Amino acid sequence: MKESKLSHLVDPLREMVYQFGMVIGRFREESGALLAGVTCDMFPAEITAALGLVPLRLPSLMVGRCTAAGASSLDGLKGIYDLLVVPRGCAGRGGLTAGSAAVSEFSCPPGWGEESCGAMEASLEKLLDQAGCGGLSRLDPSVLSSVTAMYNRTRRTVRGIVAARREKPDLLSCRDLGAVLEAAMVFPPAVTADFLAAVLDGLNRTESAGFGGVPVMAYASFASDPAVLDEIEEAGCIVVEDDTCGGRRQFDMSYNHESADLYHEILDAFSYRPRCPSVRTVEERTALLYSMIKGHGIEAVVFIEDLCCPARSRDIGELRVRLMRSGVDPLVVTSGDAAEKMREYARRMCGRL
Numbered sequence: 113m114k115e116s117k118l119s120h121l122v123d124p125l126r127e128m129v130y131q132f133g134m135v136i137g138r139f140r141e142e143s144g145a146l147l148a149g150v151t152c153d154m155f156p157a158e159i160t161a162a163l164g165l166v167p168l169r170l171p172s173l174m175v176g177r178c179t180a181a182g183a184s185s186l187d188g189l190k191g192i193y194d195l196l197v198v199p200r201g202c203a204g205r206g207g208l209t210a211g212s213a214a215v216s217e218f219s220c221p222p223g224w225g226e227e228s229c230g231a232m233e234a235s236l237e238k239l240l241d242q243a244g245c246g247g248l249s250r251l252d253p254s255v256l257s258s259v260t261a262m263y264n265r266t267r268r269t270v271r272g273i274v275a276a277r278r279e280k281p282d283l284l285s286c287r288d289l290g291a292v293l294e295a296a297m298v299f300p301p302a303v304t305a306d307f308l309a310a311v312l313d314g315l316n317r318t319e320s321a322g323f324g325g326v327p328v329m330a331y332a333s334f335a336s337d338p339a340v341l342d343e344i345e346e347a348g349c350i351v352v353e354d355d356t357c358g359g360r361r362q363f364d365m366s367y368n369h370e371s372a373d374l375y376h377e378i379l380d381a382f383s384y385r386p387r388c389p390s391v392r393t394v395e396e397r398t399a400l401l402y403s404m405i406k407g408h409g410i411e412a413v414v415f416i417e418d419l420c421c422p423a424r425s426r427d428i429g430e431l432r433v434r435l436m437r438s439g440v441d442p443l444v445v446t447s448g449d450a451a452e453k454m455r456e457y458a459r460r461m462c463g464r465l
Contacts, residue, residue: 116285121314125295125307132171132298133192139300140192146243149193149213151180151202152357153297154220154391155236156382158263158367159375161300162256163245167197169297172334172358178421179334179358180204189213195243202390203423216242220391224383224400232379251375260369260378266301269308270363273315278352280320284311286341286351297362325350326461328412328443328454329405331428332419334358340416343451348458353410355401357388389423394430402434411461412441414454419447 128135140147148160148167157167170179170189180202189196190213198205200217208215216239221231237247273292277284284292292311295304326349330341334357341351354360365385371377386392386401405413413435415428432442445453 116283116288118283118311118314118318119285119288121311122284122288122291125304125311126291128304128307129171129291129295129298133188135299135303136168136192139303143300146194146245147192148216148239148243149189149196151178151196151198151204151208152388153362153385154197154199154218154387155232155239156378158256158260158378159236159248159251160240160245161263162251162259163240163248165194165240165243165245166300168193168299169358170196171294171298178204178207180207197239199388199391202388203421214242220387221383222391222393222396225380228383229376229379232383253374256374257369260367260374262301264366264369265305266296266308267363267366269305269312270296272312273308274360274363276312276315278350280315280318281323281325281345281350282321283315283318285338286345287338290338290341293359293362297358323350326411326458327352327409328414329353329355329410330359330414330416331355331424331431332416333421333424334419340419340447340450344414344454347451347455348462349412349414349454351414353405353408355386355413361386361401389427390421394427394434397427398431398434402431403438406438406440410440412443412457414450415442415444416450417444417446 136147145166146164148165149170150167151170160167172179180198193213195214195216196208197216197218198208200219218239219235221228221235233248240247270292274289277289292308296308325345328344328349328351330351344351365381367374367378367381384400386397389397417425417428420428428444435442443453443457
């Protein structure tokens with residue numbers, strides 16, 4: 113198995129995830145906030161948090177698959193979250209049973225820009241009303257600025273960890289990085305800030321033996337079994353990006369918290385997120401993500417077929433064609449044969465050099 117020299121720095125975050133009910137319960141008691149358990153990144157967290165509704169992603173490492181589809185296996189959700197939020201049209205919606213907690217279906221608007229922002233406002237108003245938080249008219253710009261600064265800190269730290277790990281992949285395994293990404297979204301920023309900072313500091317201070325590999329992007333639903341990503345790296349590739357519901361895309365955007373029009377800037381920027389195939393067409397996701405990956409040095413996209421929800425599986429064929437036309441190799445694997453197929457791909461790539 114691949115060595116992970118700084119795994120011990122991630123262990124506190126991993127332990128927190130497996131005790132998420134207790135940790136979140138303590139935060140809830142101390143803050144008095146209402147908590148929304150969200151299945152994925154579907155609306156700007158800063159806006160609802162500034163109005164007293166803190167969105168926290170359900171833990172995917174514990175359910176082993178899409179959080180919506182696996183929510184029924186998590187005990188006591190009703191006592192942890194005030195309501196659960198799932199995108200309307202989510203392929204895993206059936207996993208959110210009536211007994212788990214009150215469920216709100218959030219309408220994610222298509223497109224991007226002004227029209228999309230208007231539809232997002234309508235969806236946020238409905239969610240806030242259901243949670244009993246009043247409406248967007250109650251939003252205090254100073255509170256939004258303060259909350260945004262907290263989220264910015266978490267996202268910058270996580271981006272720093274991802275960037276450092278890209279250069280020093282021998283220091284953290286994919287499994288460790290998965291726990292970092294998970295904890296940063298399962299808990300509020302204040303809960304994980306010091307632990308994330310310790311991981312980044314350790315990466316920056318520790319020398320690396322280096323690792324040469326073919327840079328690839330992983331495609332799956334939640335990367336619920338990061339061990340398969342470690343197998344891909346052991347085969348001679350390096351997972352530098354991902355298109356998963358619980359991965360790097362959650363942290364790729366920060367906002368100027370001192371902006372005079374912060375609220376509208378957040379809405380506009382968020383409208384350009386690629387989101388999940390359950391709520392975005394393949395054309396939209398290509399325009400917002402896949403048309404740009406070649407310029408980031410990604411040689412291949414690895415579709416882990418058995419870790420995809422029906423919506424993600426549906427798009428694999430079309431994305432394969434679009435990727436080949438853009439000069440990026442599409443590779444379809446399963447968690448069982450990924451190591452063998454990626455080892456052969458890495459050999460072929462070395463032969464081209």
